[in-house]
Amino acid sequence: MECSPRTPRIGFDEAILGNTLHHFRAAGFNLTVASGAKKARGISGKAAGTVVEVANDLPATSKPLKEKMSKSERRALQESQRAAKAAAKGGASVHEQPGKTLKQPSQKKDGPQVTSSVAASEKKGGDRPPEKDRKKDVPPPRMQFDDKNRVEKAKRRAVVKQTEARNRVELFRHLPQYEHGTQLPDLESKFFLLDPMHPAVYKVGIQYLAGDVHGGNARCIAMLQAFREAIKDYTTPQEKTLSRDLTAKINSFVSFLIACRPLSISMGNALRFLKARIAKLSATLAESEAKASLCSDIDRFINEKIVVADKVIVGNAVTKIRDGDVLLTYGSSSVVEMILLHAHELGKEFRVVVVDSRPKLEGQALLRRLVGKGLRCTYTHVNAVSYIMPEVTRVFLGAASVLSNGTVFSRVGTACVAMVAHAFHVPVLICCEAYKFHERVQLDSICSNELGDPDVIAKVSGRMDVNYLDNWANKENLQLLNLLYDATPSDYISMIITDYGMVPPTSVPVIVREYGREHLLI
Amino acid sequence: MWRRSASFVLDKQQQQYDDVEKQESSLLSSTTTPSMAETLQNPSPKISAYYQTRAAHHGVVTSDWLAQAQAAVGRDPDDHPSESSSKSNDSGKPFGVIDDFNNWRKQPDLAEAVAAIRALASVIRSSQATTMMELEIELKKASDSLKSWDTTSISLTAGCDLFLRYVTRTSALEYEDFDSAKLRLIERAEKFGEISYKARKIIAMLGQDFIFDGCTILVHGFSRVVLEVLKMAAQNRKLFRVFCTEGRPDRTGLRLSNELAKLDVPVKLLIDSAAAYSMDEVDMVFVGADGVVESGGIINMMGTYQIALVANCMNKPVYVAAESYKFARLYPLDQKDMVPALRPIDFGVPIPSKVEVETSARDYTPPQYLTLLFTDLGILTPSAVSDELIQLYL
Numbered sequence: 033m034e035c036s037p038r039t040p041r042i043g044f045d046e047a048i049l050g051n052t053l054h055h056f057r058a059a060g061f062n063l064t065v066a067s068g069a070k071k072a073r074g075i076s077g078k079a080a081g082t083v084v085e086v087a088n089d090l091p092a093t094s095k096p097l098k099e100k101m102s103k104s105e106r107r108a109l110q111e112s113q114r115a116a117k118a119a120a121k122g123g124a125s126v127h128e129q130p131g132k133t134l135k136q137p138s139q140k141k142d143g144p145q146v147t148s149s150v151a152a153s154e155k156k157g158g159d160r161p162p163e164k165d166r167k168k169d170v171p172p173p174r175m176q177f178d179d180k181n182r183v184e185k186a187k188r189r190a191v192v193k194q195t196e197a198r199n200r201v202e203l204f205r206h207l208p209q210y211e212h213g214t215q216l217p218d219l220e221s222k223f224f225l226l227d228p229m230h231p232a233v234y235k236v237g238i239q240y241l242a243g244d245v246h247g248g249n250a251r252c253i254a255m256l257q258a259f260r261e262a263i264k265d266y267t268t269p270q271e272k273t274l275s276r277d278l279t280a281k282i283n284s285f286v287s288f289l290i291a292c293r294p295l296s297i298s299m300g301n302a303l304r305f306l307k308a309r310i311a312k313l314s315a316t317l318a319e320s321e322a323k324a325s326l327c328s329d330i331d332r333f334i335n336e337k338i339v340v341a342d343k344v345i346v347g348n349a350v351t352k353i354r355d356g357d358v359l360l361t362y363g364s365s366s367v368v369e370m371i372l373l374h375a376h377e378l379g380k381e382f383r384v385v386v387v388d389s390r391p392k393l394e395g396q397a398l399l400r401r402l403v404g405k406g407l408r409c410t411y412t413h414v415n416a417v418s419y420i421m422p423e424v425t426r427v428f429l430g431a432a433s434v435l436s437n438g439t440v441f442s443r444v445g446t447a448c449v450a451m452v453a454h455a456f457h458v459p460v461l462i463c464c465e466a467y468k469f470h471e472r473v474q475l476d477s478i479c480s481n482e483l484g485d486p487d488v489i490a491k492v493s494g495r496m497d498v499n500y501l502d503n504w505a506n507k508e509n510l511q512l513l514n515l516l517y518d519a520t521p522s523d524y525i526s527m528i529i530t531d532y533g534m535v536p537p538t539s540v541p542v543i544v545r546e547y548g549r550e551h552l553l554i
Numbered sequence: 555m556w557r558r559s560a561s562f563v564l565d566k567q568q569q570q571y572d573d574v575e576k577q578e579s580s581l582l583s584s585t586t587t588p589s590m591a592e593t594l595q596n597p598s599p600k601i602s603a604y605y606q607t608r609a610a611h612h613g614v615v616t617s618d619w620l621a622q623a624q625a626a627v628g629r630d631p632d633d634h635p636s637e638s639s640s641k642s643n644d645s646g647k648p649f650g651v652i653d654d655f656n657n658w659r660k661q662p663d664l665a666e667a668v669a670a671i672r673a674l675a676s677v678i679r680s681s682q683a684t685t686m687m688e689l690e691i692e693l694k695k696a697s698d699s700l701k702s703w704d705t706t707s708i709s710l711t712a713g714c715d716l717f718l719r720y721v722t723r724t725s726a727l728e729y730e731d732f733d734s735a736k737l738r739l740i741e742r743a744e745k746f747g748e749i750s751y752k753a754r755k756i757i758a759m760l761g762q763d764f765i766f767d768g769c770t771i772l773v774h775g776f777s778r779v780v781l782e783v784l785k786m787a788a789q790n791r792k793l794f795r796v797f798c799t800e801g802r803p804d805r806t807g808l809r810l811s812n813e814l815a816k817l818d819v820p821v822k823l824l825i826d827s828a829a830a831y832s833m834d835e836v837d838m839v840f841v842g843a844d845g846v847v848e849s850g851g852i853i854n855m856m857g858t859y860q861i862a863l864v865a866n867c868m869n870k871p872v873y874v875a876a877e878s879y880k881f882a883r884l885y886p887l888d889q890k891d892m893v894p895a896l897r898p899i900d901f902g903v904p905i906p907s908k909v910e911v912e913t914s915a916r917d918y919t920p921p922q923y924l925t926l927l928f929t930d931l932g933i934l935t936p937s938a939v940s941d942e943l944i945q946l947y948l
Contacts, residue, residue, distance in 0.1 A: 352887060426887070459887040526887055527849070532944065534885040536849045536921070538937035542944050 178205040201511045207483050208294065232261035233285045237292040246394075248298045248432050248468065249338055249366050255289065255299055259306065260330045263323055274322055275313050282307065294482050297433035297441065298468040305333055337467040341531035342367055345463050346374045349428070349529050352461065357382040357425045360453070362414070363443045364394035365430020367463040369401065372428075376407050385424060389414040389445045391488040391514070414445050417452050427453040431464040436544055437473045438522025438537030440464075447477075447520040459526040462537075466530045471544050477518040486512035602895035604666065604707035604844070605915040651677055651696040652703050665778070667713025667879040668750045670700055674717055675743035678736060686735060693718060706895035706915075708845025708853060712882040713750075716946065720746050753877035753930035754779050758786040761840075761875055761928040765792050769837040772797045772829070772865075775855040776806035777842020779875040781813055783928070784840075788817045795820040797836060799857065802826055803899045806855070826857050830864045839865045843876040846929075847884045848943055850921035850936025852876065853892065856914060862923040871925040878931050881943055886918045 177183055200209045236258040239245040245254045259282065266281065268274045286303060289295065295303070309329045313322050349371045353359065359382055361368045372384055384407055388395030399411050412420055427449065433441040440446065440462050450460045474480060490501035490512055504510050522537035532543055651673050658669035677696045683689040697714035704710055721739055761783035765771065773780055773796055784796065796814055798807035798821055811821040824832055839861060843852040852858070852874050865872045886892050897915040905911060921936035931942055 352891070354891075461887075527885060533883065533947075534848060535944070536885075536937065536940050538850075539940040539944060542941045546944065 176206045177208050201483075201513045203478060204481070204483060204513065204515075206479075207481060209483050229288060230258070230262035230265065230285070232258040233288065237289050240289065240293040247364070247366055248296055248430075249342075249465070251296060252299050252302050253334055253338060256302055256306070256330050256334055259285065260327050263326050263330075266323065268319055273315065274319055275310050275315070279307060279310050282310070297470045297472075298465075301467050301470065302333065302337075306330065333467075337531075338465060341465040341467070342370060344531045345465065345529050346370050348534055349461065349463055350375050350378060350380075352426065352527075352529075352534075353380050353382055354425075355381045358385060358423050359383070360385040360387060360420070360424040360427045360449070360458075361398070362387045362395070362427075362429055362446055362449045363389070363392070364398040365428075365463065367465070368428045368430050369398055371463065372402060372407060373405055376405060383408045383410065385410045385412065385420055387412055387414055387417055387420070387449060390492075391484075392443075394443075414448060417449055418456075421452050421456040421458060424453070424456075424458050427458055427460045429460065429462050431462050431468065432517060433468045433470050434462065434464050434528060434537075434540055435474050435519075436469075436471045436541045437475075438525065438528075438540050439474055440520040440522070440525060440528075440537075441474065441517055442520065444477075444515045444518045447518045447524070450520045450524040454524040460524060462525055462528045464528060464530055466532055466543055466547060469530075469540055469544050469548075471541075471548065474519055477515065481518075482516040484514035484516045486514050489514050602706035602897055602915055603704040604710065605895055605897045650680070651700055655700055655703075665709065665750065665877065665879070666707055667709040667716075667877070668747050670697075670710050670713045671717045671743060671747045671750065673700065674714065675740055675747070678721075678739050678743060681736075684732060686732065689736065689739075693721065705893050708882045708884065709880045712845065713879045715883070716879055717743065717746060719947065749930075750877060750879050753879070754782045756930040757875050757877065757928045758782040760933055761873065762787040762790060762792070764838065764873060764926075764928075765794050766837075767793045769794045770797060770835055771795070772799070772824075772832070772836040772839045772861065773807075773810060774799045774829075774839070774841050774858055774861050775801055776804075776810045777875060779877065779928075780840050780842050781810065783875055784814060784819065785817060788814075788819050795822065797822050797824055797832055799823075799829060799861070800825050801855065801857070803897070804855075829857075829861045833864050833868050833870065836865070836870055839870060839872045841872065841874055843874050843880055844916055845882045845884065846874070846876050846880050846927065846939055847882055847886060847918070848940050849885055850924065850927070850939040851886070852919050852924065852927075853884075853886070853916050854919065856917050859889070859917040859919045859923075862919045866923045872923060873926050873928060874924055875928045878929050878942070878946075881929075881939060881946065883943060883947055889918055892916075892918060 236245065236254045239254065240251065245251055262281070262285065263278070266278060268277055282303075286295070306326075306329075309326060313325070317325070345367055353371075353375045357380075359372065361372070361384065375382065384402060386395045386399045386402070386409055388399075388411065390413075395411065399409055402409050410420070429440075429442060429446055429450065431440045431442045431446075435441060440450075442462075453460045490504050492498045501510075501512075504512065525537045527534050528537055528540065530543065532547070535543065654676050655669055655673035658664055658672045664672075674693060674696060677693060678689065681689055681692055683692055697718055701711050701714055721742055757779050765783075765787040771784070771794060773784075787794065796811075796819055798811040798814070800823060801807040801810075807823055811823050814821045841852070841854055841858050841861070843854045845853040847853060862872045884892070895915045896913040899911060899913055901911075921939075924936050927934045927936065927939065934942065
């Protein structure tokens with residue numbers, strides 16, 4: 033009952049305890065030194081110019097240990113160097129460092145001192161990961177497209193040339209906003225120039241771009257399968273190691289795919305898995321064996337994390353459908369479709385309301401398939417959701433990702449449906465595979481999102497009379513916003529159905545914590 | 555036949571206490587008759603065995619209720635034998651388990667889950683299996699038959715599941731010879747039963763800290779854990795008073811107020827519908843739970859939900875005392891999203907056949923209306939329940 037799951041926590045506590053012990057020991061050990069150092073800091077903080085004075089002052093006032101002596105000398109040297117170079121260079125990063133540490137409180141300052149002198153060997157023995165590894169755990173900040181320097185840099189590296197949209201939406205300048213439809217001809221002309229691109233990856237990229245492959249799972253599977261093909265055809269160049277070269281290769285594929293369409297969070301997770309597998313390959317493995325193992329890893333990921341996970345979700349979700357239910361779904365989610373069809377196969381008597389919205393109208397495809405299988409359906413647009421909600425008993429929604437605070441990231445409009453359902457006391461069930469969970473926290477739909485082609489919301493296909501927005505791009509003061517995703521706060525969600533069972537949204541961090549590592553390790 | 559108005563309950567408490575005591579003494583003798591029948595066949599699936607036991611243990615039961623229950627048992631007796639005959643083919647073990655379980659269950663102080671664990675332990679003891687796998691299968695079968703015997707009892711299901719995990723999830727067993735492994739399993743079973751038994755004491759220790767001098771506590775239903783908490787607080791010389799809801803139809807409140815009066819705790823009885831009326835005097839609400847579900851909500855005796863709603867409305871804390879073996883991997887979305895647990899209700903007057911009677915014995919209180927759960931794993935917020943469940947079962 034309380035044996036095995038507890039142990040990791042205890043281990044963690046011990047780690048913390050050990051750490052604080054180090055601090056204590058450090059404080060006790062160089063008590064005299066610390067006071068001297070503090071004084072020196074105070075002086076240097078007050079008068080930046082009096083560098084030499086500090087250096088002279090320190091050994092005079094206190095009698096530090098030998099290594100401390102060298103430490104202070106080193107600092108004096110650095111300070112003087114800085115003084116010398118300050119005029120020429122504004123402040124290169126290397127020289128900024130001592131200045132920074134000076135401002136830090138004394139206790140924190142003591143930490144690094146200890147590592148350098150006394151307890152270096154002890155600290156390495158602890159089970160805390162080294163600084164470098166922990167930094168790796170933190171995901172790199174996303175590219176902010178309103179940062180001019182970085183955008184310039186990225187442009188130089190880019191495989192696909194994209195023209196920026198002219199009327200960019202002010203609030204969303206940090207997201208990539210490009211003219212849609214300009215990449216395709218460019219890509220086609222470049223097909224033979226893009227030498228390292230594998231045709232399977234190229235094909236998937238074009239499919240993303242054209243919108244032929246959409247939906248979180250489908251895109252993820254397509255990407256993984258393309259990578260598998262690429263790995264199959266891969267040969268390590270002379271004088272290079274497989275794991276490094278292949279990672280670089282995959283990175284170039286990924287940047288190509290990103291140019292076609294930004295990656296979804298689930299694809300990011302799958303990619304993390306693949307890269308971890310490549311990194312873990314032992315160097316002694318022959319190339320063919322390594323490739324075979326990677327391919328089987330990819331297959332296993334697709335099978336375990338997507339195909340089997342979906343089956344488990346369907347099995348769980350079906351228990352929540354009773355006879356006489358009216359189920360509402362929004363857009364088109366592959367898992368929700370499977371749930372509805374399976375429940376129908378089981379002979380449950382229920383009705384489905386498919387809510388849809390412009391411009392994608394994905395719900396129509398779902399509706400067609402459901403009606404084809406003999407389900408009783410109602411089709412409506414999101415405008416009518418508050419009208420239809422009173423008769424609904426359950427809302428089933430898919431998700432692009434579920435974030436650590438329980439926020440559900442999904443097709444734009446989902447939040448609206450969930451909120452209306454909440455207002456009518458209708459339970460909202462989110463169906464999402466656990467590989468789409470992410471440890472990030474997001475509070476709104478602005479920080480991280482994807483912008484679609486603004487043209488599609490300006491034009492209504494087949495309606496020639498709706499032409500008020502023709503030539504809208506020429507108008508300076510008009511910005512069209514076609515958001516693709518939105519974030520639903522966890523308050524509006526009754527339950528998340530995953531391959532680990534049915535959990536409340538508050539348990540997402542538990543699953544991320546307990547099984548997040550497993551994604552990398554299967 | 556009891557025909558009581560609320561005013562009667564309030565006015566003549568003292569007399570009623572005497573009645574209760576009398577009833578209790580007669581209860582012991584009267585329950586033996588139906589229990590003999592029950593041990594051999596599942597009572598009508600229409601009526602929840604779990605709530606019947608609860609009523610027998612905690613409630614002030616009228617004699618005609620028992621008669622009704624007996625009639626219900628007799629109504630379709632051919633339901634179970636067909637089922638059991640198929641089961642008894644495989645050495646009749648499941649039968650024995652249920653028998654055993656029912657014997658344990660009869661002890662009023664023993665929780666259902668602990669009874670199940672003891673029954674399963676005796677399965678291990680009497681097992682003729684020669685390999686671990688066989689024993690495991692046998693245990694699984696026994697627990698399945700126990701679970702299917704009474705699907706309405708959450709703690710029975712959860713207790714069986716937990717025990718199976720506790721027993722089989724040990725790698726050390728594989729390296730031993732079978733007999734010593736078996737002994738160890740029995741040892742584990744006894745230890746598990748002990749832990750579960752001690753849970754109540756732990757919860758009482760944790761819970762009594764929340765009772766401060768001069769507070770008023772509203773209690774709904776008769777829960778042994780809640781009683782233990784109050785007892786502990788009273789022993790620690792805390793000054794508090796308790797409001798007991800009547801707890802129709804079992805009248806569990808009468809039993810609880812009786813117990814509390816013995817401890818010299820000031821008690822006031824309320825009819826169930828007076829919860830909102832007296833809520834502004836109340837400082838906190840204490841309830842037990844039949845089951846704690848994955849969302850962190852609880853399934854408990856009918857009326858808990860409405861009291862929690864009223865308490866939440868008036869910003870009063872609602873505390874739940876529940877042992878960890880009541881944690882179940884269930885996730886009801888609404889009130890009807892559970893296995894129905896029905897029980898006959900005595901209205902005192904004949905009800906015309908055209909009138910429908912709501913006979914559900916329990917309701918589901920969603921987590922947002924609960925403040926804290928006192929469990930033997932510690933004091934948990936409702937959202938922490940799911941974390942514990944994930945760690946227990948996955």
